[in-house]
Amino acid sequence: xxxxxxxxxxxxxxxxxxxxxxxxxxxxxxxxxxxxxxxxxxxxxxxxxxxxxxxxxxxxxxxxxxxxxxxxxxxxxxxxxxxxxxxxxxxxxxxxxxxxxxxxxxxxxxxxxxxxxxxxxxxxxxxxxxxxxxxxxxxxxxxxxxxxxxxxxxxxxxxxxxxxxxxxxxxxxxxxxxxxxxxxxxxxxxxxxxxxxxxxxxxxxxxxxxxxxxxxxxxxxxxxxxxxxxxxxxxxxxxxxxxxxxxxxxxxxxxxxxxxxxxxxxxxxxxxxxxxxx
Numbered sequence: 470x471x472x473x474x475x476x477x478x479x480x481x482x483x484x485x486x487x488x489x490x491x492x493x494x495x496x497x498x499x500x501x502x503x504x505x506x507x508x509x510x511x512x513x514x515x516x517x518x519x520x521x522x523x524x525x526x527x528x529x530x531x532x533x534x535x536x537x538x539x540x541x542x543x544x545x546x547x548x549x550x551x552x553x554x555x556x557x558x559x560x561x562x563x564x565x566x567x568x569x570x571x572x573x574x575x576x577x578x579x580x581x582x583x584x585x586x587x588x589x590x591x592x593x594x595x596x597x598x599x600x601x602x603x604x605x606x607x608x609x610x611x612x613x614x615x616x617x618x619x620x621x622x623x624x625x626x627x628x629x630x631x632x633x634x635x636x637x638x639x640x641x642x643x644x645x646x647x648x649x650x651x652x653x654x655x656x657x658x659x660x661x662x663x664x665x666x667x668x669x670x671x672x673x674x675x676x677x678x679x680x681x682x683x684x685x686x687x688x689x690x691x692x693x694x695x696x697x698x699x700x701x702x703x704x705x706x707x708x709x710x711x712x713x714x715x716x717x718x719x720x721x722x723x724x725x726x727x728x729x730x731x732x733x734x735x736x737x738x739x740x741x742x743x744x745x746x747x
Contacts, residue, residue, distance in 0.1 A: 482573045483553040486661055487595055490668035491554045496533045504700040506710055507719075508738055511695045512590065512622070513540055514720055515727070519618055519742050520546070521585045528584045528612055530574045530605070531591025535561030542566030551577060552591070574605040579612040587612050589621035594670045597656050599681070602671070606685035606743075613745040619687055620742045622695070623673040628737045629657060635701050638665070675733035678741040687743035693727040694736035701735075 500509035516537070520527070523545030529538045532550035534557050542548045542565060550561040551572035561569040572578045574592035587609040596602045609619040630648050638644040643660060651657040651672050659666035679690040699706060699719060709715045726732055733739060 482571075483595070484669055487668050488554060489661065490659075490664075491533075492556060493664060494556075495664070496557065497560065500536050503707055504696065504737065507696050507700055507706060509536065510710070510716070510720060511723060512537065512738075512740060514724060515693060515695075515740050515742070516541070516588075516620065517544075519620065521618065525585035526583065528577070528579055528587045528609075530572075530577065530587060530589050530609070531593075531595075532561055532569070532588070533557045533591055535564045535567050535569065537588065537590060538567045538569075539564040551579075575601055575608060577608045577612055579608075581611050582614050584612045585614055585617050587617070587619045589619065591622070593621050593681075594624045594672070595668075597669065597671045603681050603684050606682045606687060610682075610686045610745060615745055616747050617745040618742060619682065619745070620740055621678070621682070623678050623739045623741065624657075624670060625734060625736055625739060626652065626655060626672040626674045627734050628672065629667070631701060631735075632737070635703060636665075673739065675730070675739065678739055682741060682743040686746065688746060690741050690743040691728070692733065692739050692741045694723075694729070694733050695727075695738040695740050696736050697723045697726060697732055698735040699723065700737045 499505040525546050527541055527546045527548045529548055529550045532538050532552055535550050538548040538550050538561055548567050550567060550569035552558050553573060555571055558569045558571050561567055570578060589605060589609055592605055593602050596605060613619060629651055633639045633644055633648060647657060655672050657667060657670045657672050659668050678692050682690050709719055
């Protein structure tokens with residue numbers, strides 16, 4: 470597998486294979502069950518604690534079909550989604566209280582100092598070049614009002630390795646090559662003919678995420694584990710999340726250890742929260 474290849478972009482915004490991956494419609498239901506639901510619940514849990522009180526102006530960059538935007542709008546925030554996939558934008562714009570437009574995280578269609586919060590829950594792991602990720606953070610910083618908050622999601626360097634064991638993917642030699650390449654360079658490239666495997670992405674080592682927003686001019690970054698190790702429970706995770714009491718216990722315990730450095734590498738996703746300069 471040639472991990473050095475560069476992907477063609479569509480309109481300078483998104484790699485062609487990434488657009489093709491999302492046009493399969495996988496994002497619509499991804500956050501509604503299993504590990505996706507845990508990711509969603511934990512991300513909302515963190516956002517509820519770090520975002521300004523409603524009503525706030527929130528820019529949801531890479532907001533996909535608007536699942537997070539809908540929750541924030543229902544809580545009283547004014548939410549605008551920017552996403553490079555036209556089908557995502559149409560779905561997000563159809564949600565109550567949410568506006569949406571096609572755009573690029575590296576060149577936001579937002580006036581300077583116009584938002585209280587900027588979310589980068591989708592774009593960072595699809596920008597394989599560090600300079601592009603810092604540029605996305607810098608654009609978030611530009612769009613923020615003084616003392617505003619930015620939050621960005623990243624995928625763990627070790628997520629494909631662990632996911633491969635959980636789902637039996639390592640039986641495919643191609644997947645082992647993908648994992649090997651990702652462990653070395655951080656760049657993950659899934660084959661276009663295998664929809665089970667994630668598309669082009671950058672996988673952050675747990676030591677990396679905090680430095681990028683700092684370079685972009687943001688301050689006080691805090692990196693937390695989103696799912697922790699619970700995402701590896703498979704079918705048992707569905708049972709836990711379906712029971713209100715067990716779900717509450719899981720979320721409470723994960724909240725208590727979300728800052729534990731030794732657990733960051735076991736989480737599929739990390740969330741980095743940083744502040745605008747005052």
